[in-house]
Amino acid sequence: xxxxxxxxxxxxxxxxxxxxQAGSVALFGLKALMGLIRPPFYFGTFARTLVxxxxxxxxxxxxxxxxxxxxxALQSYTGFRQYHAQNAIASIVVxxxxxxxxxxxxxxxxAGRVGAALSAQIGTMRVTNQIDALSTxxxxxxxxxxxxxxxxxxxxLPVLVLIADILGIFGGFTVSVVKLGLEPETYINATMTAxxxxxxxxxxxxxxxxxFLIALxxxxxxxxxxxxxxxxxSAATATVVSxxxxxxxxxxxxTDLFFTI
Numbered sequence: 001x002x003x004x005x006x007x008x009x010x011x012x013x014x015x016x017x018x019x020x021q022a023g024s025v026a027l028f029g030l031k032a033l034m035g036l037i038r039p040p041f042y043f044g045t046f047a048r049t050l051v052x053x054x055x056x057x058x059x060x061x062x063x064x065x066x067x068x069x070x071x072x073a074l075q076s077y078t079g080f081r082q083y084h085a086q087n088a089i090a091s092i093v094v095x096x097x098x099x100x101x102x103x104x105x106x107x108x109x110x111a112g113r114v115g116a117a118l119s120a121q122i123g124t125m126r127v128t129n130q131i132d133a134l135s136t137x138x139x140x141x142x143x144x145x146x147x148x149x150x151x152x153x154x155x156x157l158p159v160l161v162l163i164a165d166i167l168g169i170f171g172g173f174t175v176s177v178v179k180l181g182l183e184p185e186t187y188i189n190a191t192m193t194a195x196x197x198x199x200x201x202x203x204x205x206x207x208x209x210x211x212f213l214i215a216l217x218x219x220x221x222x223x224x225x226x227x228x229x230x231x232x233x234s235a236a237t238a239t240v241v242s243x244x245x246x247x248x249x250x251x252x253x254x255t256d257l258f259f260t261i
Contacts, residue, residue: 028142028223029216035140035147046148053114053211054156058163060113061106065164068101069093069171077180086182090190093172098199099259102164103157104251107210110157111243115218118149119239122222123232131223146219150212157211158204165200202258209254210247217243 035041076089122145125131134141169191176182218239225235 024224025216025220028146028220029150031142032146032150032216032219035143036151038143042144042148045144046152049149049152050156052117053110053153054159057110057113057156057160060109061160061164062167064105064109065097065102065168066171068105069097069168069173070175072096072101072168073172073175073180077176086180087186087190089172089176089180089182090187091194093176094169094191094194095199097168097172098165098195098203100203100251100255102161102168103203103206103210104247106157106161106164106207107214107247107251108244110153110160110211111214111247112240114153115214115239115243116236118215118218119222119225119236120232122146122219123225123235124222126223126225127228127231142223146215146223149219150215153211153215154208155211157207157214161203161207162200165203169195202254205258206251206254209250213246213250214243217246 072093073089076092077086080086080088122131125145131141131145134144173184173187173191176187177184221235221239221242222232225231227234
């Protein structure tokens, strides 16, 4: 074996490892989805996770959306005033928030807050043998721990994103009227003209996809964690990193699918 082949060997092993990991995650998700069509369904776990993801994530998502809309308005004004096109600020804020920043920022915030928490919870159960205890009690651990969390995250993210869209537009409106001196009626009319139900709907589709990915990867890394407290910490870190990357990847894929047809 020559030294010239070593980089290609390393690249091949990396690609094969990535394919194996992707297949493992896909099979894990398929097992969890099968739990939706086979009774019983653990409604208590679903309800607790829905509150944790939806209600408790609302403050951080709301603040992020408001300031995102405000910053977009400021940056748009800086460019548009050179061409006396300040009235286009409302359109830019609406399109940016509903199509991209609402789903993406909400997804990243929830990934950092909830994804790591899910991984740590299930990882702690794994290293303390609680998952093995569930199997001993004839309870399917994936169906009990993963399936309700997948459904809760998939349903909660679109609601959070819808709220983020409203607050992001409100943030842009507030800055445009109070700081930039635009007429409120003119801004509102421009907003109502620019907003489209299709943009909002596609943003919600993105949000549901992101919610599924966050719960899937959080549960997967926690379920597969080993090595005590250090393993749980590594699983939480891997969840945040992998989820953030996949959210951006799927955001590009969905944007290319819906907006370039």
